[in-house]
Every structure is written in C-alpha cells, then in structure tokens.
Amino acid sequence: MPSLGGALLALAFLTAIFAAVAALLGRNGDRRWIDVSRRAVYAFFFLVTACVAIVEVAFATDDFSFSLVQGHSSIETPPFYKLAAMWSSQEGSLLLWAWVLSIASSAALYATRNRLREIVPWATAVLMGVASFFTGLMLFGGGVNPFAELSPAPADGIGLNPLLQHPSMMIHPPMLYSGYVSFTVPFAFAIGALIARRVDAEWIRATRSFALIAWAFLGLGLLLGARWSYTELGWGGYWAWDPVENAALMPWLIGTAFLHSIMVQEKRGMLKVWNASLIVATFSLALLGTFLVRSGVLQSIHAFGDSTVGPYILGLIGVVLIGSTALIVSRLDDLRSEKRIDSLASRESVFLVNNLLLVGITAIVFWGTFFPLISELFTGDKASLAAPWFDRYTTPLAIGLVLFTGIGPLLAWRRVSWASAKRVFRLPLAAAALTAIALLLFTDAGGEPWAFTLFVFAGFALTGLAQEFWQGAAARKRVAGGSLLAALLAVTSRNRRRYGGYTVHIGIVVLLIGIAASSSFQTNRDVTLRPGESAVVDGRTIVYERPTVAVDREKFTFGAVLSVSEDGKQVATLRPSRRFFRPTGQPLGTIDSFFAGEATSEVGLKAGLTSDFWTSVAPDVTAVQRRVRAADKGFEACVGGDPGTPPQCKALAATMRAAAADPELRAPALAQIASIQAATAERIARSYVADGTPATFRVIVDPLVTWMWIGGLIALAGALIAIWPARPRRRGALIRTEADALKEAKYREIRDAELDHAAGKLSDEDFALLDAELRREAVEILDRVENGNGASAREKIPSS
Amino acid sequence: MDPNRKRKIRLVAALGVAVLLAVALVYTSFTASTQAKEPSEILAATPGTSYEMTGKVVPGTVDRSAESLSFKVEDRDGEGTPMAVTYSGTVPDPFRAGREIVLTGKLVQGTFVGEPDTLVTKCPSKFSAEKDA
Numbered sequence: 001m002p003s004l005g006g007a008l009l010a011l012a013f014l015t016a017i018f019a020a021v022a023a024l025l026g027r028n029g030d031r032r033w034i035d036v037s038r039r040a041v042y043a044f045f046f047l048v049t050a051c052v053a054i055v056e057v058a059f060a061t062d063d064f065s066f067s068l069v070q071g072h073s074s075i076e077t078p079p080f081y082k083l084a085a086m087w088s089s090q091e092g093s094l095l096l097w098a099w100v101l102s103i104a105s106s107a108a109l110y111a112t113r114n115r116l117r118e119i120v121p122w123a124t125a126v127l128m129g130v131a132s133f134f135t136g137l138m139l140f141g142g143g144v145n146p147f148a149e150l151s152p153a154p155a156d157g158i159g160l161n162p163l164l165q166h167p168s169m170m171i172h173p174p175m176l177y178s179g180y181v182s183f184t185v186p187f188a189f190a191i192g193a194l195i196a197r198r199v200d201a202e203w204i205r206a207t208r209s210f211a212l213i214a215w216a217f218l219g220l221g222l223l224l225g226a227r228w229s230y231t232e233l234g235w236g237g238y239w240a241w242d243p244v245e246n247a248a249l250m251p252w253l254i255g256t257a258f259l260h261s262i263m264v265q266e267k268r269g270m271l272k273v274w275n276a277s278l279i280v281a282t283f284s285l286a287l288l289g290t291f292l293v294r295s296g297v298l299q300s301i302h303a304f305g306d307s308t309v310g311p312y313i314l315g316l317i318g319v320v321l322i323g324s325t326a327l328i329v330s331r332l333d334d335l336r337s338e339k340r341i342d343s344l345a346s347r348e349s350v351f352l353v354n355n356l357l358l359v360g361i362t363a364i365v366f367w368g369t370f371f372p373l374i375s376e377l378f379t380g381d382k383a384s385l386a387a388p389w390f391d392r393y394t395t396p397l398a399i400g401l402v403l404f405t406g407i408g409p410l411l412a413w414r415r416v417s418w419a420s421a422k423r424v425f426r427l428p429l430a431a432a433a434l435t436a437i438a439l440l441l442f443t444d445a446g447g448e449p450w451a452f453t454l455f456v457f458a459g460f461a462l463t464g465l466a467q468e469f470w471q472g473a474a475a476r477k478r479v480a481g482g483s484l485l486a487a488l489l490a491v492t493s494r495n496r497r498r499y500g501g502y503t504v505h506i507g508i509v510v511l512l513i514g515i516a517a518s519s520s521f522q523t524n525r526d527v528t529l530r531p532g533e534s535a536v537v538d539g540r541t542i543v544y545e546r547p548t549v550a551v552d553r554e555k556f557t558f559g560a561v562l563s564v565s566e567d568g569k570q571v572a573t574l575r576p577s578r579r580f581f582r583p584t585g586q587p588l589g590t591i592d593s594f595f596a597g598e599a600t601s602e603v604g605l606k607a608g609l610t611s612d613f614w615t616s617v618a619p620d621v622t623a624v625q626r627r628v629r630a631a632d633k634g635f636e637a638c639v640g641g642d643p644g645t646p647p648q649c650k651a652l653a654a655t656m657r658a659a660a661a662d663p664e665l666r667a668p669a670l671a672q673i674a675s676i677q678a679a680t681a682e683r684i685a686r687s688y689v690a691d692g693t694p695a696t697f698r699v700i701v702d703p704l705v706t707w708m709w710i711g712g713l714i715a716l717a718g719a720l721i722a723i724w725p726a727r728p729r730r731r732g733a734l735i736r737t738e739a740d741a742l743k744e745a746k747y748r749e750i751r752d753a754e755l756d757h758a759a760g761k762l763s764d765e766d767f768a769l770l771d772a773e774l775r776r777e778a779v780e781i782l783d784r785v786e787n788g789n790g791a792s793a794r795e796k797i798p799s800s
Numbered sequence: 801m802d803p804n805r806k807r808k809i810r811l812v813a814a815l816g817v818a819v820l821l822a823v824a825l826v827y828t829s830f831t832a833s834t835q836a837k838e839p840s841e842i843l844a845a846t847p848g849t850s851y852e853m854t855g856k857v858v859p860g861t862v863d864r865s866a867e868s869l870s871f872k873v874e875d876r877d878g879e880g881t882p883m884a885v886t887y888s889g890t891v892p893d894p895f896r897a898g899r900e901i902v903l904t905g906k907l908v909q910g911t912f913v914g915e916p917d918t919l920v921t922k923c924p925s926k927f928s929a930e931k932d933a
Contacts, residue, residue, distance in 0.1 A: 381837075616890075
C-alpha cells in the first residue's frame with residue numbers, strides 16, 4: 001500500500017506541473033488549453049484525495065508498514081484520534097496542505113469557469129505552481145514523504161502523544177491549514193489580474209468568498225487554539241504571544257484589512273496597489289506560519305523540531321515576495337486610482353484608518369515575534385520580548401479598532417453631511433456616555449484606563465450596530481409591512497454581506513470586551529492546601545475536600561475534589577486533576593517510568609456569564625515517587641533472587657528465565673509481571689490518599705471571559721451569513737458573463753445606497769446625487785452589453 | 801488650499817507619525833527585551849541581571865514538591881556544567897526531563913532562580929527532525 005500511495009503522489013505532482021504548463025499555453029485565451037488545465041486541476045484534486053484516503057485507511061487499519069502510521073498511532077490509540085493523527089506529523093500536515101489546496105483550487109476554477117478568461121490561466125499557473133511545490137516537497141524534500149515504508153512492518157506503533165488527544169486539538173490544525181491555504185486563491189487571482197493587466201474589481205468579486213472563508217477558518221483555528229490552551233494547558237491563559245500563535249494571528253489581521261479595503265476598490269476603484277500588496281502580504285504570512293512550525297528558528301511552546309523542509313519554504317516565500325513586488329511595481333501605471341477620497345467623513349476613509357490600525361498591529365506583532373533574530377543580527381545576543389511588550393503596543397491600537405468598528409457602519413460611502421451625521425451619531429454617543437457613567441458609579445473599571453476606554457468605545461460601537469439593524473428593519477417594514485422580526489430577517493437575508501459584516505463586528509467587539517475584562521480584572525492565586533483546609537479567593541471559599549487517585553495501564557491520575565461556596569452557599573464542586581503518562585511506544589518499563597512521560601492537566605472549571613472560576617492542581621508526588629522507586633528496586637531484587645526475598649520471587653525469577661529462553665512464553669510472563677506491577681502501583685497510589693499530602697492549587701477568577709468565546713462564535717456566525725451565497729432572484733438568471741457580474745455589482749450598489757438613504761445615513765440631496773451617478777454608470781454598462789463590443793462582450797460566449 | 805498640496809501635507813504628517821511610532825517601537829524593544837542565554841553563558845554573565853535561560857532539563861534531576869520545583873539544566877548541545885534551577889509557579893504540562901525549556905530569572909549564589917510563571921516548555925516534538933528509527 002505505501003508504494004501505491006507514493007505512485008499516486010508522484011502522479012499528482014506531475015499532474016500539477018502539467019496543469020500549470022497547460023494553463024500557460026492557454027494564456028492568450030486558447031479555450032482548449034484552458035479547459036485542459038482546469039480538468040487537470042480536478043484530476044489533481046482526485047489524486048491527492050486518493051492519497052489522503054490511503055493514509056487514513058492505513059491509520060484506521062493499523063498498517064504499521066507506513067512509517068507515518070507507526071510513528072503517530074498505535075493499536076491502543078482511540079479510533080477518533082487514529083483518523084486525526086495524520087496532521088500531528090510533519091508529512092501528514094504537508095499532505096493536508098496539498099489536499100486543502102486541491103479543494104480550494106478546484107472550487108475556485110469551477111466558480112470562474114465562464115469568467116475572467118484573461119486572468120484564469122495565470123491564476124491556474126500560480127495555484128498549481130504552489131501545488132507542485134508542496135507535492136514536490138513531500139517527494140523530494142527528504143524524510144517528509146507520507147508514504148515512507150517500514151519493512152518488515154513492526155507489530156505496534158509508538159502512539160499519539162497524550163497532550164494532543166483532545167478534540168479541539170484535533171480540529172484546530174486543519175482549521176488553521178484551511179485558513180492559510182484558502183488565501184492562496186485570492187493571491188493567485190491577484191497575480192493573474194496583475195499579469196493580465198485586468199486590475200478592475202473583477203478578480204476581487206470572483207475570489208472574495210474564498211478570502212472570507214479563509215478568514216473564517218483561520219479565525220476559528222485561533223479561537224480553538226485559545227480554548228485548548230485555556231482548558232488543557234493548566235496555566236489558565238488563552239494567549240501567550242507565542243511565535244506560532246503570532247504566526248497565525250498575522251495573516252488573519254492582514255486578511256481582515258484586505259477584506260475591508262477590497263470593498264473600497266469594488267465601490268470606488270481606489271486602493272488598488274494597497275489591495276494587491278495586502279493579499280501578497282497575507283499569503284506570504286500564511287507561508288511564514290507554515291514555515292515557522294517547521295524551522296526551529298524561534299523558541300516556542302509549540303513543536304519546533306529543526307526540519308529539512310524549512311529552507312525550501314523560506315525559498316518559496318522569497319520567490320513570492322520578490323516576484324510579486326516586481327510585478328506590482330511594473331504595473332503601477334495600471335493600478336492608478338480611478339477616483340479620490342471625496343471627504344474624510346466617509347466610509348472609505350474609515351476603512352483606510354482601520355486598515356492602517358490592522359497593519360500597525362501586524363507590524364508590531366511581526367517585530368516582536370522576530371525580535372530574537374533582529375537582536376542577534378545587531379547585538380549578537382538573542383534577546384526576546386515578553387507578553388507585556390506586546391500588550392503595551394497592541395492594546396491602544398486594538399481599542400482604536402473598536403472605535404472605528406463602531407464608526408464605519410454609521411457612515412455612508414463617498415460623503416456624509418453634517419445633518420445626517422448628527423442623526424446617526426446621537427444615540428451611540430449617548431450610549432457611550434451612559435456606559436462611562438455606569439462604569440464609574442457601579443464598578444471599579446475606572447482604575448484600569450485602557451479597559452475603561454475599551455468598554456466605553458464598545459458601548460458606542462454596539463449601540464451603533466444595533467441602530468443599523470433596527471433602522472434597516474424599520475425601513476424594510478415601512479416598505480413590506482409585517483412584523484419587525486420578519487423585516488429584520490428579510491433585510492438581513494437580502495443584504496447578507498452588509499448585515500453579515502455587522503454581525504462580525506458585534507462578535508469582535510464582544511470578544512474584545514471579554515479579553516479586556518479578563519486580562520485587567522483577573523484574580524490569580526496559588527494556594528497550598530491539605531485535605532480539609534480551605535482558602536478564600538475573591539470572596540469565594542474553596543475547600544479541599546479530599547484527594548482522589550486512579551491508576552490504569554497508561555497513567556496515574558491525581559485529582560482533588562474542591563467545593564466552592566459563596567456567602568455560605570455551595571456554588572460548585574470542581575474536580576481538577578493532573579495525569580502522569582507513561583512514555584508512549586515502550587513495551588513495559590518500571591513503575592517510575594510513569595513519571596518520565598507526559599503530564600497533563602484537567603482543569604476544574606465553573607464557567608459563568610459574569611465570571612469563570614478556574615482551578616488546576618499540582619499534587620505533591622514526591623512521596624509517591626519515592627515509594628515507586630523503592631518498589632521498583634524491590635522488584636529488581638526479587639527477580640534477581642537476592643537473599644531475604646520472599647519465596648514467590650524464586651518462582652517469578654524462574655518464569656522470567658524460561659521466557660528469556662523460549663519466546664513462546666514471553667507473552668504470559670510479561671502479562672504476569674504487568675499484573676504484579678498494576679497491583680503495586682494501585683497500592684502506592686492509595687497511599688497518596690492516605691498520606692493527605694498538601695497540594696498546590698492555581699485558582700483564577702476570570703470576569704466576563706465567557707464572552708470571549710461567545711463573541712468569537714457570533715463573529716463566525718456573521719462570517720457564515722456573509723459567505724452564504726444569495727439565491728439567484730430569477731431562475732436561469734445566473735451570472736454567466738463578466739458584464740452580468742458588473743451589472744449585478746452596480747445594482748447592488750444602487751440597493752445599498754437606497755438602504756443607506758432609508759436608514760437615514762444619506763441625506764435626501766446626497767442620495768439624489770449618488771443615485772443619479774450610479775444609475776448613469778449602470779446605463780453605461782448596459783449599453784456596453786447591448787452593443788456587444790469591448791472586452792466584456794467576448795465573455796458572453798457560453799462555454800462547454 | 802490646492803487639493804494636491806493638502807494631500808501631500810496629509811501624507812507627510814501620516815508618514816511622520818508612523819516613523820515616530822516605529823522609532824519608539826524599536827527603542828523600547830531593545831530596552832524591554834531579555835537576553836536569551838544558555839546555562840554555560842549565564843555562569844559567566846553578570847550576576848543580578850535578568851536572563852532568559854534556554855536549555856535542556858537534565859534527566860534524573862527533577863524534584864517536585866508542592867512548594868517549588870528544582871532541577872538542573874544543561875546547554876542544548878549537552879556540553880558544559882549543568883546549572884541548578886529553582887522555580888515556583890505553574891509548570892506547563894509538557895515539562896519533563898530531557899525537554900527544552902525557556903525560563904526567565906536571575907543567578908543567585910550559583911543557583912538560577914526562575915521568576916514565577918515564566919517557564920515555557922517546548923512542545924513534545926510533533927515535527928521531529930530525526931526519527932528514532
């Protein structure tokens with residue numbers, strides 16, 4: 001089986017190269033070559049899918065002739081983790097990269113099969129160039145082929161690291177990869193548009209949903225990673241400014257900027273150079289994220305084995321950066337803005353500010369992440385920056401973002417008159433003032449100026465967003481009647497991008513409230529308690545009721561039962577524990593080997609809307625370990641037949657000698673030893689409970705932290721609303737040609753302006769001017785379609 | 801005012817602010833950073849200065865008690881004398897003998913005293929360079 005997989009992978013590699021070459025041959029619009037290259041991309045998808053299927057079947061059936069399976073799974077590994085073990089390995093994660101890329105490429109080329117004739121060949125070449133890079137890397141990169149064969153096949157595998165055996169840890173990597181990889185699509189089309197000098201908004205319209213999907217996946221990946229860190233890592237935080245976390249955050253931030261600024265290009269024909277640069281930056285940062293995990297360049301909590309593929313990925317980043325920059329510079333003349341910003345008080349200028357803030361945050365994170373390398377370059381010492389440095393600079397910018405998240409939706413495109421501004425800003429400003437007063441009167445938030453400012457801005461932003469929904473729904477109700485809720489649903493489903501976007505804004509503001517509250521007002525205490533003792537943390541009494549202990553074949557679990565009470569009333573019983581695993585992949589060791597493997601925390605968490613009560617336990621296992629070592633020594637003496645050992649030892653020693661001589665007897669002998677060990681381990685474990693040794697607890701009271709997760713989920717829901725394709729209004733009125741797409745886009749702009757007018761954001765005279773202008777542009781487009789001349793008419797020819 | 805001139809002034813002002821911020825960023829990053837050193841370098845370094853120690857936990861030296869953790873750390877290449885370390889605070893789950901750690905602290909009378917909650921452990925190598933065949 002490994003050789004079949006290897007052959008399919010090689011075939012996929014050749015197919016990717018063929019697709020790229022065929023696409024280049026069709027660069028002048030030769031339909032046959034373009035169709036051939038697209039079909040080759042579909043074939044690439046089927047081939048890589050087959051490779052993934054072979055690997056997954058091998059994992060599911062414990063086929064240890066695959067070196068990949070042997071290294072990351074075992075017969076004992078639970079079935080769910082067997083299937084997810086693929087991406088816990090270097091080889092498997094590269095295969096996942098290639099697979100997601102094949103899906104995204106096929107979907108993008110299918111969606112554009114009748115559009116963008118000039119751009120698609122170049123975009124296909126870029127996509128398949130990247131695809132052949134990654135498949136080629138697996139084949140020739142050295143030691144990263146997922147189909148490496150072990151001969152003869154071992155009887156069992158090493159198993160999956162227990163730390164990784166957590167559901168969210170298994171979904172987290174594919175989410176991040178899907179995010180990283182999906183950004184390849186807008187990147188490829190941007191490059192295609194630049195080469196073909198078709199730098200209008202067409203490529204953006206065709207790939208926006210891919211950018212949004214990539215953004216949502218990456219965001220979900222970040223959220224899951226934070227959640228895993230909070231509930232599994234036993235330190236109580238969700239973000240540590242670790243290089244690998246930063247590596248995933250940076251493309252997400254730049255991607256956010258890109259999603260905003262492409263709207264400006266779509267509506268106003270501006271910021272073309274900026275957009276092209278942003279997508280190049282996003283894609284390069286996504287590659288950098290892939291690279292960082294595999295390079296060993298920076299110290300990190302994450303897996304950083306030095307590996308052979310680092311330099312290749314770095315090479316690819318270099319090619320992407322140099323090539324794209326040269327391309328953008330050579331196309332500067334084509335990238336001139338069609339219009340200029342009319343007024344500083346307009347949505348496009350707020351988008352510009354938000355872009356600068358997002359790029360600013362990214363620049364700070366980038367500098368901090370790579371500071372060890374920078375400092376080594378200048379001073380010769382590797383020095384690194386800690387979380388406080390990151391916090392100091394990103395906090396003010398993030399607070400600025402909250403403010404502009406609130407202002408942006410309130411402003412119309414192009415310009416805002418003073419009268420309409422007063423109308424839309426009145427309520428949000430009043431809400432901000434009320435928030436400030438309420439916070440000062442009823443809470444001690446005034447002591448934390450940054451958090452206080454953020455809360456006030458959040459009050460402003462949330463009210464502004466609610467007002468948007470309210471006015472949209474009210475306007476709809478005036479036209480269509482019905483209930484307000486029905487109007488709200490109707491207006492949202494008719495303007496998915498707009499209201500989906502607003503929902504994302506609400507989610508992000510709520511998420512930032514959660515971060516600000518939990519980081520500024522957290523109570524964090526370490527207390528050492530004996531069973532029966534109690535401590536008071538933040539007004540709540542915790543009692544260490546009793547220790548618990550359990551032993552099984554793979555681990556010791558030391559736990560604690562804590563009861564938490566407030567005002568004399570019991571509010572929760574928490575059971576934090578700490579597990580000590582035997583190293584995986586070793587047949588049978590001493591009992592002491594339990595303490596040489598992984599240790600993981602299970603957190604005792606009482607989550608609540610106002611605050612989380614978080615506990616973890618660090619048991620004192622010194623006495624247990626001492627007894628374990630003594631028992632191991634005793635066992636050794638026993639089977640060695642030392643004088644003074646009990647008579648059963650003679651029998652045991654005899655069994656072991658017999659097993660050494662006759663392999664047939666090995667299994668029963670090992671089973672006998674294992675059962676003796678288990679009994680001993682059980683006895684020693686019970687002594688932990690009897691001793692009543694003190695344990696150290698970390699207790700964290702995290703206010704409003706739940707809102708971080710809720711906000712993240714709201715943002716995801718908003719992204720889903722925005723991504724969900726609108727139902728075509730008339731049957732058969734599918735967008736088939738580029739002119740149709742242009743027409744649709746212009747109609748949407750007219751509808752947007754009408755909505756803004758109805759919602760009171762545009763004054764009557766501004767609306768009249770804007771509407772006349774938009775309708776004139778729409779007529780021009782229709783004329784072009786009718787006359788059938790120009791570039792757009794060529795696109796009308798239907799394709800196979 | 802001439803709109804082109806206005807645009808230029810705006811651009812210069814924006815660039816000026818950006819440059820100022822960048823300078824502040826660069827300046828503080830050099831002063832706020834902690835130097836990363838390996839145990840053998842720390843033995844030779846100024847006592848009383850805070851360093852970020854990177855190295856490998858020597859197997860068989862880890863002693864856990866409820867109050868604190870003591871262990872020895874050696875250079876990543878395994879050379880030089882191992883340095884004794886005491887640390888109190890949370891211990892990340894992946895911590896164990898033989899694994900690479902990063903810890904901020906000071907040298908006090910020959911022992912490296914770690915600041916609470918600064919211990920970072922590199923994850924169990926998901927992506928190991930050399931496979932143990």
